[in-house]
Amino acid sequence: MIFKTNARCCAVNLIAGSLYWFLFNTASFGANEVKINLCNDTDQKIYTAIAYEPEPGMSLMSRGWWTINGKACSNIELPIATDRVLLYAASEGNLQDWQGQVELCVDANDKFDFNGAQSMSCDVGNLAKKRFRELSLRELTAASESGQPTYTFKASDATRLSDAIRICNDSSDSVYLALSQKNSQAAALTVAGWFKILSGACYETMKAPDSDELYLYASNERGNKRWKGDVPLCTNSYDGFLFTEPSSMACQANNERRQLFKKVLMNRAGDFEYRLKPMLSEASRSTVQLCNQSSTKIVAAIASENTDFIGQFITSGWFGIKPGECTAGLPVDSDVVHVHAQDVDGNVLRSGSFSGCVHGSKAFEFADATAMACSAEGEEKRSFDAITIEPGDLKIQLP
Numbered sequence: 230m231i232f233k234t235n236a237r238c239c240a241v242n243l244i245a246g247s248l249y250w251f252l253f254n255t256a257s258f259g260a261n262e263v264k265i266n267l268c269n270d271t272d273q274k275i276y277t278a279i280a281y282e283p284e285p286g287m288s289l290m291s292r293g294w295w296t297i298n299g300k301a302c303s304n305i306e307l308p309i310a311t312d313r314v315l316l317y318a319a320s321e322g323n324l325q326d327w328q329g330q331v332e333l334c335v336d337a338n339d340k341f342d343f344n345g346a347q348s349m350s351c352d353v354g355n356l357a358k359k360r361f362r363e364l365s366l367r368e369l370t371a372a373s374e375s376g377q378p379t380y381t382f383k384a385s386d387a388t389r390l391s392d393a394i395r396i397c398n399d400s401s402d403s404v405y406l407a408l409s410q411k412n413s414q415a416a417a418l419t420v421a422g423w424f425k426i427l428s429g430a431c432y433e434t435m436k437a438p439d440s441d442e443l444y445l446y447a448s449n450e451r452g453n454k455r456w457k458g459d460v461p462l463c464t465n466s467y468d469g470f471l472f473t474e475p476s477s478m479a480c481q482a483n484n485e486r487r488q489l490f491k492k493v494l495m496n497r498a499g500d501f502e503y504r505l506k507p508m509l510s511e512a513s514r515s516t517v518q519l520c521n522q523s524s525t526k527i528v529a530a531i532a533s534e535n536t537d538f539i540g541q542f543i544t545s546g547w548f549g550i551k552p553g554e555c556t557a558g559l560p561v562d563s564d565v566v567h568v569h570a571q572d573v574d575g576n577v578l579r580s581g582s583f584s585g586c587v588h589g590s591k592a593f594e595f596a597d598a599t600a601m602a603c604s605a606e607g608e609e610k611r612s613f614d615a616i617t618i619e620p621g622d623l624k625i626q627l628p
Contacts, residue, residue: 263309263366266373267295268302268381272430273320275382280315280333280346280361283308289315291333291346291361297382299430314369315361318382321424322394322434325387329362390435394443394495395502397431402449404456404505407464409444409475409490410437418444420462420475420490426505441497444490447505453513453560456505458491461538466594483588486596489537513560518624519548520555525572527627531559532567532585532598532613542567544585544598544613555624567613570627578628581614 269275278293287310297303297318315333319326334343334351335358343349351358369378398404407422426432426447446464447456463472463480464487472478480487495501514536519529530546546569548556569587570579586595586603587610595601603610616625 262306264304264306264377265309265314265366265369266302266304266375266377266379267297267316268379269297269299270381270383271320271387272299273322273324273433274298275318275320275327277316277318277382278335278341278359278361279305279307280317280331281307281309282311282313284310288345289333289347291315291335291341291343293317293335293341302379309366312366313363314366314378315363316380317359317361320387320433322432323390324393324433324435325384325389326359327362327382327386328360328388331361331363332358333361335359391438392436392498393433393500394436394440395431395433395500396426396445396447397502397504398426398428399504400449400454400507400510401428402451402454403427404447404449406432406445406447406505407462407488407490408434408446409462410440410495411442411444417474418462418476419471419473420444420464421471422446422464423469431502436495436501439497441495443493443495443501443503445493445503446488446490449510451516451558451560453516453558454507454510455513456491456510457489457537460490460492461487462490464488467592481595481597481601484594486543486594487538513562514564514620515561515566515618516558516622517561517566517618518555518558518622519550519568519570520624520626521550521552521628522626523578523628524552526551527570527572527578529556529568529570529579529627530587530593530611530613531561531569532583533561533565534563535596536562540600541597542585542599543594543596544587545594546587547592550627558622561618564617565615566618566625567615568625568627569611569613579614580612583613583615584610585613587611 275297276294280289280291333346334349337357338355366378373379404426405423409418409420424432462475463478466484466486521527528547532544535541535543567583571577585598588607589609
């Protein structure tokens with residue numbers, strides 16, 4: 230599995246991002262320009278919503294979600310007209326939240342911007358009432374050393390919502406996790422990912438009621454060490470995802486790929502912890518770097534047999550390589566890697582007798598590149614040069 234540099238993101242239960250970032254100056258309260266510093270004192274990513282009066286006497290406006298990483302702070306600028314601000318936050322995985330007494334409407338699954346958040350019915354779709362904590366901007370400023378209104382979300386102030394599943398990373402690398410949990414009431418699995426876990430840290434999520442089976446797959450950032458099992462479930466190789474039918478879906482679209490998940494039995498009641506230990510990981514057979522020894526930039530793609538699913542071949546690309554430089558190490562599990570290379574004008578520099586599907590104009594990973602129809606828009610067959618490789622780290626000189 231090859232990770233892009235902006236790799237896996239995502240909150241499955243609460244979707245946040247770069248939303249509503251207004252370019253206001255810091256100003257005194259009562260004006261329309263206020264900057265608030267929100268800090269996350271926990272190890273888990275949190276998602277926060279803010280409510281305020283945009284003009285004195287107006288009904289409350291609620292907005293969200295902003296993402297605040299673990300042990301980090303974020304400045305949020307909003308047109309707040311009074312001393313009153315209301316905050317709500319939930320941890321990634323919905324294991325805990327930070328509540329207050331004022332019920333306001335939010336969209337539980339997407340960004341939102343609601344006028345009249347206290348009076349709207351909030352009973353359709355993903356809308357839900359959340360209890361916001363009411364605070365004074367002046368008091369937050371007075372308690373802050375920076376002279377800026379600051380609020381810190383602390384674990385001691387959070388409300389625990391359920392038993393927890395805790396996945397801890399005992400390796401020296403950051404890892405990306407995909408997981409699914411099943412209980413006696415569920416007929417099918419739902420799998421979500423990717424959740425980044427720093428070395429020595431843990432990812433926590435809400436444990437489903439009566440949950441007794443956990444399915445997980447994890448990989449380090451380079452993709453050359455994996456924690457896996459023998460249960461095939463569909464994932465997206467690069468992006469955050471939530472698949473409700475991962476065992477039965479075709480899993481043939483660009484970047485969709487089956488991975489072998491490990492089944493772990495859990496206790497039905499109480500918290501459950503699983504540790505990703507280095508000794509339990511499986512390393513890729515080889516790590517290949519593609520190096521450009523020419524004087525012009527080239528782009529390359531590789532193909533190799535997926536040894537987890539015999540007979541399937543994975544193609545992936547495009548890797549841009551400047552003159553004199555090499556790609557990062559690309560994990561390969563088979564004893565043959567197939568390489569296609571061309572210059573930026575499309576002139577083929579390396580090819581051979583092996584044929585596999587690629588996408589002609591964008592990044593791709595196809596999990597069954599020799600058997601797929603390869604007839605969708607942008608898809609085409611390319612020829613690859615077969616190179617026998619030894620186990621370990623190696624470099625292939627191009628063209």
